[in-house]
Amino acid sequence: MPPSTAGKSHPIGPSAALRPILIGASTGGVEALYTILGAMPADCPPIFIVQHMRPNFMEGFVAGLDRMCRPQVVLAQDRMVAGRGHVYIAPSGQCHLTLGSGAAPFCRLVQGEAVHGHRPSVDRLFLSATQLTPLPVAALLTGMGRDGAEGLLRLRHSGGLTLAQDQDSCVVFGMPRAAVELGAAEKILPLGAIAAALLAGAGYWTENAKGTSLC
Secondary structure (H helix, E strand, C coil): CCCCCCCCCCCCCCCCCCCCEEEEECCCHHHHHHHHHHCCCCCCCCEEEEECCCHHHHHHHHHHHHHHCCCEEEECCCCCECCCCEEEECCCCCEEEEEECCCCCEEEEEECCCECCECCCHHHHHHHHHHCCCCCEEEECCECCCCCHHHHHHHHHHCCEEEEECHHHCCCECHHHHHHHHCCCCEEECHHHHHHHHHHHHCHHHHHHCCCCCC
């Protein structure tokens, strides 16, 4: 059963001790994201997502995720500052979701040409995050094409932790395959193992072991 979100309480405080989490997905990504976000705790590190989707379906998708997840799931807005216990999903349309660097990461919605046929583009999100401190942990999930593979490679070369979904659990092993062929993925994991790997890579379990969780 999905977790109840009645009376959601979201931690307030800096997320600087934890790596942000980035996720890119396309075909098959809706179901994959329900699986991953459904396993996230209420005080998870900030999560930023690009899911390729037609604009008419995006608001309902975000609302559905917010109902079933412990963290709060919202459409990203320009200049929105990231916080723990929040998931920011790129709106479909005319802008790319990128990240700015400050005391905490913040969302930037920027105009630009489509990348690999997509706007928003996973590559644009991943590439923008190479200047963050700390560097993020990123996962590239099921999808057609190669959007996100080059960005994942750049993140790995910059010192970020990079994951790709394995072929057996993908609906379409396109984007992850491109990442694997480039050597962009440090780990290749089944869908059911990705949430825990993201939290571990972000430092969440280490922080909890020290008794400093905000929940």
